[in-house]
Amino acid sequence: MSTYSNISDILLELNNRDAANGSSQKSALALSNTSELEIKNLLKQIDTMIHHKKMRWERQRQEMDNKLQLREQELVNLKNSIEQKNSQIEHFKKLLSNMEKTSTEVMNKYEHEINTLHDQLTKLKSDYVKMQRKYKSRQQQQEGASSVKPLAQQVSINSSCSSSSNSSISLSPQPLKRPSSSAVSSTLNSAVKNRHQPPVFAPMSPKMVEGKASTGCKKVRTNLSEDKSGESLEAEVERLKKQLDEQKSREAHLSRERDKLNRLNEHYRSKNCELMKKIDELNKKGNEPEEDKLAHTDKLNAEFYKQELKKRDDYIKNIEALEKAGHIELQFYKDEVKKYKKQEASIRQELDKFKNEYQESMKRLESIENENKKIKQKSIADEEKLKTNESIRKRYEEDKERHLRELTNLRSDIITFSNQIGEKNSQIKLLQEQSNCLEKLLKEKEEQCTKANQELIVTMAHVEALRLENHFLRQSLIEKKGDEKEVLSMQKKYHHLLDMAESDNKRLKGEVVALTECIESLKSSGSQSGSRNFDLETRRINNLRVDYEKQIESLKRQHENSVKRLNNEIEKLYSEKEALMSDFERRSDNLVLFNQCEMGDGVKKKLNLTSLSNQEVFAKTNSLSEGVLSLSHQSLHSENGARKEDMKSRRVDDSLTVKYNRINDKKYGVESPPVDTEQRRRLSLSSEARMVEDLRKQKFEALLNNHIEHLRSSNASDNLKNNFV
Known part of the structure; x- marks a missing residue:
């Protein structure tokens, strides 16, 4: 509006100057008109430019909004993924803490059991030493004054017993320093693996036997518990490996997403720079207040977008910091897994060592058993000599x-x-x-x-x-049923008219008989001159009547045959139609039940089959309906032809009878009886009824033709629909 006001002021000034300069009024008017047109054109161009620029800016804003929304969605997805990773890390921490707790508990249990075993062994050793001392003192008291040989033998027996006892004591498990919990678990696992080797009997006191039995049961229990714990540790190690692989893949995915975010940031920055350049150019060009307002709004929008981009850059930096922290935690977990692997290797080495020691101890036990056998043989030989040893x-x-x-x-x-x-x-x-x-x-x-x-x-x-x-x-079925009802009603009317025609034929036959009687009476009363002409006419009439009767009989036979044939064909078509409709309903029900119950791999094939079957059924029903209509049309044409021939023959007969009656009246001067007038009235009524029937038939044929054309057009449209489906 401001531009228009300035232009109007300029025009007023020009007009005032032209009025002052009266000599140059015409040239000034021409210049003013041209200048006004140029100014209007310039204003229109400026308006169009401004409108186009506004549209461009709005499009750019919409694009920026859409991109910002996409960026927000991506950031939300990243937040969700980071939260999931944090939850997974917390879960791993809990698992590691539980593993450490279980390992410490197992170590404490093993230490307690080893200490108890060590105490039991010390007690057994002290009891065994006491028993040896008592046994020696008794032997010295009983055999104080015996010979030298039995003393020497006894000394040898005692020495062998002491050696066997010392060897058994040396083979008993000594209290070892616990290097680590893995060593204890390896010893117990080796003991469980070598359980199948049965221990050999050695001479021991009852207390030692009880202690060893209790320790054996405890060892079996601890070995079973350690087997389970070792298997669980191996399973957890494998699970941790799998989780590490998954986390590596996730890290790669995060790095890809981070690259995408960096690309988007660069794209947004480039677009912001372009916007700023455009805004600066507009500020330089625009001198009017409206352009200043638009530039000011664009600046505000650009500042708003800059602030949002800064916020999102800060958010992305926070996400990157969180990712770095996650990487550090992952490295920490990787180091712990490596430690666990090293511990497993050390445990396996210790297990191998304990296996070797167990084999050596078994060999020593076998040697001790052999020595015990030798001692038994010596004791059996010395039973007779040493009654005290019994x-x-x-x-x-x-x-x-x-x-x-x-x-x-x-x-x-x-x-x-x-x-x-x-x-x-x-x-x-x-x-x-x-x-x-x-x-x-x-x-x-x-x-x-x-x-x-x-x-x-x-x-x-x-x-x-x-x-x-x-x-x-x-x-379509409802419409076809209505058409079928109309056809049936027309057939009923047709049969009714046939009955009427048959009754008329019978009546006409009676009238012909009456006419023949009249002719015979006239013959007897007439002269010989007129008898010849009369005989010729009667012969001609009789021949025509015979031909007419033959034609009527042949037409009746043709009509009956055509009616039977059409009825049979119609019944067949109706039966086929009913079978197809029942099949169609059954298939549609099966299809609905199939869609509700089963959803397997063969759904598409069955649906294609059902769709094909439905199309076939629809085509068959349409073909049947067209066949029925064509047959009915043919039957009506044949019936119409027969009826037309009947009408022609009847008209000929009527004309002949009328002429004959007129001739007789003229010749003999006989007045027409009332019977003839009644016959004529009946003939006129029958002819009128026949004309009405012909008109109805023509209307019905026109309706049938229209219906057939409508069905054909509907079939074409249905085929198009089926092809589209």
Whole structure:
């Protein structure tokens, strides 16, 4: 508006100057008109330029808004992924803390059990030394004044017993310094692995036997618990490895997303620079207040976008800092996993060492058993000489039997434990296999669910198309039923008219008989001159009547045959139509039930089959309806032809009878009786009825032709719809 006001002021000044200069009025007017036109054109161009610039700015703003929304969505997704990673890290921390707690508890248990075993061994050693001293003192008291040989033999026996006892004591587990919890677990695992080797009997006191039995049971229990803990540790280590691989893949994905974000930032910065350049150019060009306002608003918008971009850059920096912290934590967990691997290697080495030591101890036990056998043989040879040793031997045998029983019990317990462990290992393997199978099944089911969802969408589209087709078919069937009802009503009328015609024929035959009687009476009364002409006319009339009767009989036969044939064909078509409709309804019901119950891999094939079957049914129904209509049309044409011939023949007969009556009246001067007038009236009424029937038939034929054309057009449109579906 300001531009227009300035221009009007300029024009007023020019007009005033032109008025002052009266000599140059014409030239000034021409210049003013041209200047006004140029100014208007310039104003229009300026308006169009401003409008185009506004549209461009609005488009650019919309594009920037869309890009900012996408950026916000990406940032939200990154937040969610970071939260998930933080939750996973916390979960890993909890697992590590639980592992450390369990390892410390197991170590404490092992230390306590080792200390108890060491105390029991010290007690057994002290008891054994006391028993040896008592035994020596008794022998010295009983055999004070005996010979030198038995003393020497006794000394040798004692020395052998002491050596065997010392060897057994040396083979007993000594209290070792615990290097680490892995060493203790390795010893127990080696003991469990070498359980199947049965221990050999050695002469010991009852207290030592009880202590060893208790320690054996405790060792078995601890070994079982350690087997389970070792397997659980291995499983957790494998799981941690898998999680590390997954986290590496996620890190790669995050790095890719970060590169995308950097690219977007660069793109936004370049666009901001372009906007700033455009704003500066507009500020330089624009001198009017409206352009200043627009530039000011653009500056404000640019500043707002800059602030938002700065905020988002800060947010991205925070995310990168969080990612770095996550990388540091991951490296920490990787170091811990390496430590666990090193501990596993050390545990395995210690297990191998303990296995070797156990084998050496078994060899020593075998040598001790051989020495014990030799001592038994010597004791059997010296029984006769040493009666004092009989009591000791009896005690020894009793102890031996008791120890054997205990050993058998221990062996049976060990065998049962080994069997149980084997069963548990087999169960664990089966459970692992089942879990793998279940994971595969879950993946397959997820894939099947996705496929089923996709196929459901397709099936729903097909179902909607089928519903539309069913609705259209029902409407077409309703229309066809109405047409069939009309056809039936027309057939009834036609049969009624046939009955009327037959009754008229019978009546006409009676009238012909009456005419023949009249002719005979006239013959008897007439003269010979007129008899000849009359005979010729009667012969001609009789010949015409015979021909007419023959034609009527042939037409009746043709009509009856055509009616029978058409009825049979119509019945066949109706039966086929009903069968097709029942098949169509059954298939549609099966299709609906199939879509509700089953969602498998063969859904598309079945839907294609059903769609094809529906199209075939629709085509068959249309073809049947067209066939019925064409047959009815043909039958009507044939009937119309027969009726036309009947009408012609009847008209000929009527004309002949009228002429004959007129001739007779003229010749003989006989007045027409009232019967002839009634006959004429009846003939006129029958002719009028026939004319009305002909008009109705013509109308019905026109309706049938229109209906057939409508059906053909509807079939073409239905074919187009089916092709589209």
